[in-house]
Amino acid sequence: MVEGSQLQEAQAISVVHKMLQQSFNLFDTAFSAAWDTTLLKQLHTGLLEQLADLDDCWQQVTGEEDSALGRTDPTQPVTSYFQGIHVYLNEKEYSDCAWEIVRMDIRRAFSLFINQLAR
Template sequence: MAFMLSLLMALVLVSYGPGGSLGCDLSQNQVLLGRKNLRLLGQMRRISPRFCLQDRKDFAFPQEMVEGGHLQEAQAISVLHEMLQQSFNLFHTERSSAAWDTTLLKKLCSGLLEQLDDLDPCLGQVMGEEDSALGRTGPTLAVKRYFQGIHVYLKEKEYSDCAWEIVIVEIMRSLSSSASLQERLRMMDGDLYSP
């Protein structure tokens, strides 16, 4: 019981204490957009990953860093923004245009861009409040390295259909983690407790 009371108090302090609520809108729309983007990724798949087993790779997604409960609000926003930005960059290239149905690809890029636009005010606030090194350290740096590994993999595999299929599965995994992170951020921001 004491633990639950402490946890509840910590949530209240994070939401309303000094450096608490960011005042940016981490609305339910952000979560719904994330789910829509995951569905679009699923629709983009053209072949079963079963046929691409020889191309499988462990990209070492930094799941513990991203989903771990130790992230401060500013770090969580920085990580989420980096994941969305890197996903957008990955699918907003000439190479990806050649690989996918352009209608689905445009919808995905548009959805990722909308999520980024919604998150930009929050990132601006934390970058103003926190050390500007947020993007160059810890979890955010781990996310950047993770995506660099994906880019290297695609290049090594010469952007083959199987390589893209493996990457789609991997990005679905990372965006699924970002959806969990969005939910946690909404709780940190007190959005779920608003009338």
């Protein structure tokens, strides 16, 4: 079983993993025509690399036993957040301005989460 700080670490890893996965899915399915496609490909590659690194980290933290995480789903707020982004983009007809707001907001969300982990 995962206990104490290991449980918190495992939950943090699962939240970061969900944020990266949702970000990858968002930028993979639709993107602003104003964005440089080379930079977008670099973003995809970077997100995939981070996801692979987190998978390795997840295995080290939880080992084979991750049933303790099944009690609560720490990633639910992340799922709701990205659903809201999809709704917002759809309402704004995926305009360049809307994409720029989404990009900045996702950066802010990652920054806030990382700052919370540092405490």
